[in-house]
Amino acid sequence: MLVLCASFASAEGLTIGYSxxxxxxxxxxxxxxxxxxAAVEANGDTFVSVIAESQTAVATQVSQIEDLINQxxxxxxxxxxxxxACIQVLERAKESGFPVxxxxxxIEEGHEDLYVTFISTDNYAGGQSAGERMAEVLGGEGNVxxxxxxxxxxxxxxxxxxxxxGIEGTGLELINEQPGDWVVDRAMQxxxxxxxxxxxxxxxxxxxDNMLPGILQALNNNDIEDVTIISFDGSDAGIDMxxxxxxxxxxxxxxxxxxxxxxxxxxxxxxxxxxxxxSFIDAGAEIIDATNAE
Numbered sequence: 001m002l003v004l005c006a007s008f009a010s011a012e013g014l015t016i017g018y019s020x021x022x023x024x025x026x027x028x029x030x031x032x033x034x035x036x037x038a039a040v041e042a043n044g045d046t047f048v049s050v051i052a053e054s055q056t057a058v059a060t061q062v063s064q065i066e067d068l069i070n071q072x073x074x075x076x077x078x079x080x081x082x083x084x085a086c087i088q089v090l091e092r093a094k095e096s097g098f099p100v101x102x103x104x105x106x107i108e109e110g111h112e113d114l115y116v117t118f119i120s121t122d123n124y125a126g127g128q129s130a131g132e133r134m135a136e137v138l139g140g141e142g143n144v145x146x147x148x149x150x151x152x153x154x155x156x157x158x159x160x161x162x163x164x165x166g167i168e169g170t171g172l173e174l175i176n177e178q179p180g181d182w183v184v185d186r187a188m189q190x191x192x193x194x195x196x197x198x199x200x201x202x203x204x205x206x207x208x209d210n211m212l213p214g215i216l217q218a219l220n221n222n223d224i225e226d227v228t229i230i231s232f233d234g235s236d237a238g239i240d241m242x243x244x245x246x247x248x249x250x251x252x253x254x255x256x257x258x259x260x261x262x263x264x265x266x267x268x269x270x271x272x273x274x275x276x277x278x279s280f281i282d283a284g285a286e287i288i289d290a291t292n293a294e
């Protein structure tokens with residue numbers, strides 16, 4: 001299903017397309033979408049977004065990007081939900097002469113020629129900082145688990161692998177990890193699976209604030225308390241959970257910056273100004289906990 005958030009009709013100016021997974025029940029993705037929209041329209045151009053309406057609808061996203069190419073946008077911003085699945089359609093975009101900027105999530109290494117730049121949080125570094133903080137909070141000992149994102153998601157994989165690097169050599173033991181697919185119900189299910197297999201856990205790393213309600217429900221269902229939870233996103237909901245004491249911290253991203261920079265660098269490419277642009281641009285991250293949640 002092709003979900004269009006604007007018309008292709010434009011009397012003048014450019015038409016800029018944006019492809020993402022969903023903006024429903026995902027505060028980060030909604031903020032990123034709205035930042036891109038605002039930046040495009042501030043330039044006097046037409047914004048067209050195609051939304052797969054699912055966290056894992058990979059085939060739908062590929063089809064929607066093809067539709068944008070067929071309908072003749074001037075440039076594309078893409079938030080790939082799978083690091084491999086979008087490669088072929090991005091090759092087609094390159095052949096058609098459409099510049100592409102990736103935001104939030106990237107594609108497999110070795111395909112940097114398919115896009116102008118990739119603008120995102122350094123997810124690996126953010127995950128590593130979360131692991132280091134977990135080790136600090138737990139005093140360098142205890143069992144931890146990871147609720148990952150969806151299989152195939154580069155952002156989720158980088159966060160999880162970064163977290164593992166952060167706890168390496170600290171005395172913390174990673175006893176299990178499973179994909180929560182970025183959604184509450186699945187996160188609750190896999191958390192219950194992991195804690196029922198081994199309820200002796202002291203820490204949980206969650207690859208997105210979206211999944212926190214499911215994790216907290218799983219802990220409550222199994223009468224498990226005093227678990228240190230560190231998440232990723234820095235959403236308002238996640239920060240509220242820090243304030244009420246149910247979550248220790250979250251690695252905050254800056255979706256407004258990612259969106260604004262994405263449009264800025266896409267316009268540079270459309271105008272032929274690509275010299276000196278790095279293949280990856282880090283939009284920054286910060287750990288939020290009780291000391292700075294306000």
